[in-house]
Amino acid sequence: MGAVNFSIDPTLVRILNKALPLDVFVETGTFKGDTIASIRDLFDEIYSVELSSEYYDIAVQRFIGDAHIHLVHADSPSAIQTWMPELNGKSVLYFLDAHWCAAENTASIFSQCPLLDEIKSIGRLNTESVIVIDDARLFLAPPLEPHEISQWPGFHQIVSALLSMSCNHELMVVNDVIVFYPKHAKTAMQNYAQTYGVDWLLAAQSIRNEWLAEAEKKERVIEQLNQSLSDKEILIERQSKIINAYRAAYGGFSLLRPFARVIRRLHEIVRPRLGNLNQYAPREISVGRQQTDKNLNYYPLISIVTPSYNQGVFIERTITSILEQQYPKLEYYVQDGGSTDSTIEILKQYQTRLSGWTSEPDSGQSEAINRGLSKTSGEIMAWLNSDDLLLPGALHIVADYFNRHPDIDVVYGNRLLINENDKEIGRWILPGHSNDVLSWTDYVPQETLFWRRSIWEKAGGKIDESFRFAMDWDLLVRFRDVGARFGHIDQFLGAFRIHASQKTSSEINEVGHLEMDRIRMRILGSVPDQKAIRKATFPYLIKHIVTDMSYRIKTRLGMKI
Numbered sequence: 335m336g337a338v339n340f341s342i343d344p345t346l347v348r349i350l351n352k353a354l355p356l357d358v359f360v361e362t363g364t365f366k367g368d369t370i371a372s373i374r375d376l377f378d379e380i381y382s383v384e385l386s387s388e389y390y391d392i393a394v395q396r397f398i399g400d401a402h403i404h405l406v407h408a409d410s411p412s413a414i415q416t417w418m419p420e421l422n423g424k425s426v427l428y429f430l431d432a433h434w435c436a437a438e439n440t441a442s443i444f445s446q447c448p449l450l451d452e453i454k455s456i457g458r459l460n461t462e463s464v465i466v467i468d469d470a471r472l473f474l475a476p477p478l479e480p481h482e483i484s485q486w487p488g489f490h491q492i493v494s495a496l497l498s499m500s501c502n503h504e505l506m507v508v509n510d511v512i513v514f515y516p517k518h519a520k521t522a523m524q525n526y527a528q529t530y531g532v533d534w535l536l537a538a539q540s541i542r543n544e545w546l547a548e549a550e551k552k553e554r555v556i557e558q559l560n561q562s563l564s565d566k567e568i569l570i571e572r573q574s575k576i577i578n579a580y581r582a583a584y585g586g587f588s589l590l591r592p593f594a595r596v597i598r599r600l601h602e603i604v605r606p607r608l609g610n611l612n613q614y615a616p617r618e619i620s621v622g623r624q625q626t627d628k629n630l631n632y633y634p635l636i637s638i639v640t641p642s643y644n645q646g647v648f649i650e651r652t653i654t655s656i657l658e659q660q661y662p663k664l665e666y667y668v669q670d671g672g673s674t675d676s677t678i679e680i681l682k683q684y685q686t687r688l689s690g691w692t693s694e695p696d697s698g699q700s701e702a703i704n705r706g707l708s709k710t711s712g713e714i715m716a717w718l719n720s721d722d723l724l725l726p727g728a729l730h731i732v733a734d735y736f737n738r739h740p741d742i743d744v745v746y747g748n749r750l751l752i753n754e755n756d757k758e759i760g761r762w763i764l765p766g767h768s769n770d771v772l773s774w775t776d777y778v779p780q781e782t783l784f785w786r787r788s789i790w791e792k793a794g795g796k797i798d799e800s801f802r803f804a805m806d807w808d809l810l811v812r813f814r815d816v817g818a819r820f821g822h823i824d825q826f827l828g829a830f831r832i833h834a835s836q837k838t839s840s841e842i843n844e845v846g847h848l849e850m851d852r853i854r855m856r857i858l859g860s861v862p863d864q865k866a867i868r869k870a871t872f873p874y875l876i877k878h879i880v881t882d883m884s885y886r887i888k889t890r891l892g893m894k895i
Contacts, residue, residue, distance in 0.1 A: 341369035342429050342466060343509065345530055350427060350515065351376055353522035354462055357425045360417065362410035362432035362452055366672065367393035368695065369429065370403060377427075378402060383413035385432070392678065396694060410448050414455035425462035433469060433486075446485040447472075450495055459499040464519070467492065467512040474507075606875045607882055608762055608777050611832050616757030619750060621725055621826045632737055636729055636784070637665040637712030641702035642720035646676030648831065649720040651756065653684050655829075656718065661729035665689045668720075669706035671696045677720075700799040707796075714784055722781040723829040725750065732784045735823055743789040743818040744810070747827030749779035754833045763885045765877035767820040773857045774870045775850075776807035781828030785813065792816045804849040811853060 350356060359377040361369055364384035370393070374380065383406045384390040390407040397403045406413045410432040433447040449467065459465065467473075473489045487495075496505060496514045504520060506513045508527045515523055607613055638656060642649055649668075656666055668681055670693040681691045690709065696702045703717050714736060718724060728747075735745055746767075751760035762779060771777065783806065793812040797805050814820075851861045862870075 341372065341431070342468070342511075343530070344372050346466070346509075346511075346513075346526060347373050347376060347427065349522050349526050350464055350519065353519040354425050354464070354516065356427045356462075356464070358421060359427050359429065360414070360421070361429045362414070362448075364393045364405060365389050366694075367396045369431075370397065371694065374400065374403065380404065381413075381417050381421075382406070383408055383410050383432070385409055392693065395678075395682070396692065411451035411455045414452055418455070418457065423460065425460075426464075428456060428463065428465045429468070430465065431468040433472070447487065450487050450491065453492075453495045453499065456499065459503060459514070461500070461502045461516050461518075464503075464516065465496065465499075465512075465514040467514075468510070470507050470510050470512045473512075606878055607760065608764070608875065608878055610760060611751055611830075613751065613760030616753055616755070616759050619752065619756065619758045619829070621750070630730065630734055630737060632733075633661070633663045634714050634733055634736060635663045635665060635712040636661060636714040636716070636733065637667070637707070637710035637787075638715075639703055639706030639710065639717045640666075640668045640720050641671070641699045641706065641717060642668055642673060642677055643671035643699075643702075644673045644675045644677065645720040646673065646680060647754075648833075649677055650680050650684075652718060652720050652722060653680070653688075655723040655725070656729075657684070657687055659724060659727070659729040661733070663712075664729065665710050665712045667691065667706045667709055669696075669702040670694075671698075671702055697799060698802055700797045700801055700805045703797050703805070704799065707790075713787055715787055715790055716784045718781055718828070721831045721833065723752070723756075723831070724781070725826050725828055728782075728827040731823060731825055731827065735821065736784075736786070739821055741819055742821040744783070744785040744813050745821040745823060746778050746784070747782040747823040747825050749782060750826055750829040752829045752831050754831070756829075758829075759832065761826075761882075763878070763882040764822055765874065765881040766822045768874050769814055769820070771871055771874045772807075772810060772814060774854070774862070774867050776804070776810065777874075778806070778810055779828060779830060780806040781830055782823075783810075785818075789813055789816065789818045793818070801849055803846040804853060807850070807853055811857065 347359075356376075357378050359370075359373060359380045361380070361382040364370070364382040366389055367382075370380055370382055374397075380403045382393070382404070384393060385408070387407060390405065394405055397405065406416075408416075410430075430449055430452050432452065433449055453465075456465075470489075472486060473492055476486070492512065493505060496503070496512075499514075502517055503514050504517055504523075506515070506523055506527065508523075508531050513523060640649070640652055640656075645652075653666075653668070656664070667689050668691040670677055670681065670691065672693055672695045678693055681688070681693070685691060692705070696705065699719075707715060707717070714732065731747070732745060736742065739745075746764075748764055749762040750758055751762070753759050762777070764777065764779075793809070793816050798808050799805075801808050855861050
């Protein structure tokens with residue numbers, strides 16, 4: 335892993351390719367295949383070797399279907415010797431990066447730096463080939479612990495080995511890489527070094543400035559937390575006064591206490607459940623008789639993507655909740671962000687039943703959703719997070735609704751709330767759709783949301799990747815802005831999981847509120863306070879309370895479950 339670039343700099347590759355040009359890319363140290371992914375379209379043939387069986391398996395899965403990419407599970411000097419009969423006479427870029435970078439689970443810890451053996455395996459270097467060696471800093475001075483110094487050659491040894499390969503090449507160290515290039519590419523390399531070389535003094539100053547900015551940001555957060563703590567102390571004091579007043583009023587009148595309990599109970603019954611994520615003690619999930627016709631006249635192709643990262647404890651339940659829908663025209667793709675837990679093994683277990691899956695680093699959930707949806711073609715689209723569930727019959731219900739309402743572009747349903755053990759802990763019963771409320775807050779249960787591809791493309795055809803939390807609300811607003819017609823299905827379509835490590839819980843205070851205020855600013859022209867938001871959403875919440883109360887009464891009477 336270089337100090338400037340995680341792998342080889344694609345700009346350097348393009349400059350060398352233009353100056354020589356190059357036919358073949360050879361890499362030692364595949365890791366998860368990130369380098370190959372960045373240059374896969376620049377070469378006719380790509381060869382890469384990885385000593386770790388775990389990372390070799392990941393890379394093989396990642397490049398299934400790429401006939402020009404050849405992956406080998408072996409030590410790098412042996413692999414190069416095997417390849418050389420095919421490579422002699424060709425213009426090759428050798429990227430030697432098999433030395434140990436201290437990354438977790440890399441097998442090269444047992445053969446920390448086979449660099450000199452790799453150079454020996456290449457032998458004579460023709461006049462159209464180039465060698466790039468990563469991590470130059472580890473050879474200019476002894477590598478830091480836990481690297482074993484005795485296994486690492488010095489810079490002079492590497493220079494001697496390279497010069498013995500050719501008298502038609504020159505050597506340059508730039509941006510933590512050693513480049514051994516043909517002399518006729520000298521002008522291109524000099525231009526690269528001058529244009530893209532890193533000024534380490536400026537880089538250090540930039541890092542210092544970033545650190546200071548981060549420290550100031552944390553100080554502001556601490557100040558906000560202190561203010562929040564002060565506000566809570568004031569609230570506790572007020573509540574304490576109310577309790578004391580209650581005790582003073584009713585403490586001596588035992589006959590009045592039941593009335594006070596009734597008042598408190600009525601408040602619990604009629605308060606809104608929307609926004610409340612933990613409503614009652616865990617119990618078995620029960621959605622009763624879902625109204626669905628399993629023999630539809632037309633089955634639109636439904637495309638669903640699950641963005642995933644290290645949710646191995648939940649993702650199998652997410653996958654089976656979709657596959658067990660038994661919907662005949664389903665396109666289901668899992669876009670994983672390079673999970674290091676049990677996720678990959680689970681995906682391999684189900685890969686024959688999936689339309690496809692990929693595991694590769696991404697910038698977050700929004701980019702994963704975009705990558706996944708770009709590989710789909712369904713008329714109806716959705717995403718389901720890797721800890722949530724679709725409830726039985728949901729896809730048939732959605733397809734039937736779209737069939738019967740060709741004018742509707744976007745639809746969603748009611749939500750169950752579940753805990754880590756799939757136990758129900760709450761319900762959101764919505765009173766229908768309100769475009770007005772959508773300007774102030776988002777009550778739409780994302781795991782129940784489906785839309786037509788036509789409105790998706792009209793609204794831009796992608797998730798805004800600048801959002802980490804409120805990307806679904808932003809998408810709904812963009813749907814509305816391009817004239818989408820919304821529908822609400824009065825049935826439970828999905829289950830939203832509440833658990834300690836979920837992004838929704840841990841990030842809402844950090845970035846969620848900022849993103850929600852950003853959306854409100856865009857729509858309303860200013861950021862309203864909580865009082866204004868409550869006032870604007872009050873009529874909708876009253877409708878919700880009536881709808882929810884009606885549902886519970888019917889449930890108690892056995893009229894609806």
